[in-house]
Amino acid sequence: MSYRVAIIGCGMIAGYYEDFAVPATYSHAKAYLRNGVFGELGFYDRHPERAEALAAKAGGKAYDSIEELLSSFRPDVVSVCVTDDEHFAVMEPMMRSAYAPRLIFAEKPVCTRRDELERLLELQSAGGPVVIVNHSRRFDTAHQRIRELLARRELGEPVRVHVDYYGGWRHMGVHIVDTLQFFFDGELHIDRLDYACGSKYVDDPTLNVEGSIASATVRLDGFLEDFYQILDMNIMCEAGQIKLTDFGNRIDVLRKTVNAEHENVLELDADCSGSGMNNPICNAVDLMAEYLENGDHCLLVPFGMEQAAKTMNVIWKGSDAYQS
Numbered sequence: 001m002s003y004r005v006a007i008i009g010c011g012m013i014a015g016y017y018e019d020f021a022v023p024a025t026y027s028h029a030k031a032y033l034r035n036g037v038f039g040e041l042g043f044y045d046r047h048p049e050r051a052e053a054l055a056a057k058a059g060g061k062a063y064d065s066i067e068e069l070l071s072s073f074r075p076d077v078v079s080v081c082v083t084d085d086e087h088f089a090v091m092e093p094m095m096r097s098a099y100a101p102r103l104i105f106a107e108k109p110v111c112t113r114r115d116e117l118e119r120l121l122e123l124q125s126a127g128g129p130v131v132i133v134n135h136s137r138r139f140d141t142a143h144q145r146i147r148e149l150l151a152r153r154e155l156g157e158p159v160r161v162h163v164d165y166y167g168g169w170r171h172m173g174v175h176i177v178d179t180l181q182f183f184f185d186g187e188l189h190i191d192r193l194d195y196a197c198g199s200k201y202v203d204d205p206t207l208n209v210e211g212s213i214a215s216a217t218v219r220l221d222g223f224l225e226d227f228y229q230i231l232d233m234n235i236m237c238e239a240g241q242i243k244l245t246d247f248g249n250r251i252d253v254l255r256k257t258v259n260a261e262h263e264n265v266l267e268l269d270a271d272c273s274g275s276g277m278n279n280p281i282c283n284a285v286d287l288m289a290e291y292l293e294n295g296d297h298c299l300l301v302p303f304g305m306e307q308a309a310k311t312m313n314v315i316w317k318g319s320d321a322y323q324s
């Protein structure tokens with residue numbers, strides 16, 4: 001069976017800049033191309049030249065409007081890759097359309113306001129398309145292994161989490177909140193937030209945050225993008241440490257040991273350490289293909305809007321607390 005896939009918003013994450021000749025893959029268009037199940041590709045961008053360029057590069061057709069894309073092309077899956085504040089405006093009418101796809105793969109953050117999220121959940125429950133959200137670390141096997149290691153308490157109870165990040169509490173913080181809630185299968189509680197620095201999003205400063213999750217205290221420190229972009233996470237447990245550096249591209253697991261001097265020290269566990277973010281978008285696309293084949297909703301639950309809602313609620317609580 002071959003499925004039709006449409007991409008709305010043809011910028012960076014859609015594949016506009018990505019080199020399609022190398023194996024590493026971060027974009028939607030390239031991930032669909034790599035999975036043999038998706039036969040035809042359709043594109044739309046409010047800047048038609050972008051849709052044309054991506055269609056030419058990926059081998060597909062550009063459309064003049066979302067309505068035309070839906071009614072003429074009839075995609076089974078739509079990737080929503082427009083900028084953060086446009087997600088809802090694109091998704092809501094699409095979910096109501098007579099030509100709605102079976103599945104929507106929405107970029108993060110799924111939407112920007114609580115009432116929008118309620119509406120999307122309502123449309124999904126009323127039989128609209130199923131929505132999954134590209135909280136990319138959830139789809140990465142190395143991050144999934146860290147979640148399992150933490151769930152087994154292999155390194156003892158978590159004690160302290162420290163994160164350095166850039167790029168706005170809402171825009172980038174959403175990755176951190178989602179990853180922590182995914183790792184610990186619980187809610188991040190926020191005690192205190194203050195301004196760290198600006199971000200390139202006018203109303204989304206990068207915040208310093210203090211809180212807790214499971215038994216660990218949590219601290220996020222904002223860093224100015226003008227210096228450079230950073231996303232490093234350090235999880236210290238009673239009997240070991242997990243260091244996720246370079247946006248999770250590198251993951252090191254260290255275990256407590258007692259040295260010859262009878263001191264408690266950490267030792268790298270090389271078997272559990274290595275690269276992370278190994279083309280997670282390809283895993284997302286493989287999962288969607290499996291869902292389209294067998295219709296098993298359970299496959300999508302860990303990546304769906306209910307999980308995204310838990311993440312967005314923490315982001316919104318944080319924003320409310322910062323503004324009050």
Ligand SMILES: NC(=O)c1ccc[n+]([C@@H]2O[C@H](COP(=O)([O-])OP(=O)(O)OC[C@H]3O[C@@H](n4cnc5c(N)ncnc54)[C@H](O)[C@@H]3O)[C@@H](O)[C@H]2O)c1
Pocket residue numbers: 008009010011012013014044045046047050081082083084086089090107108109134135136
């Ligand atoms: N999951 C991740 O790790 C990850 C990484 C990067 C970006 N993202 C998300 O992907 C989304 C896109 O980011 P990007 O970096 O590709 O942005 P971008 O600015 O490079 O591309 C966005 C494109 O969407 C188009 N667009 C905007 N509004 C539109 C509308 N209403 N209809 C049609 N086209 C519209 C723009 O013309 C532009 O071409 C953002 O929500 C971002 O947060 C996620």
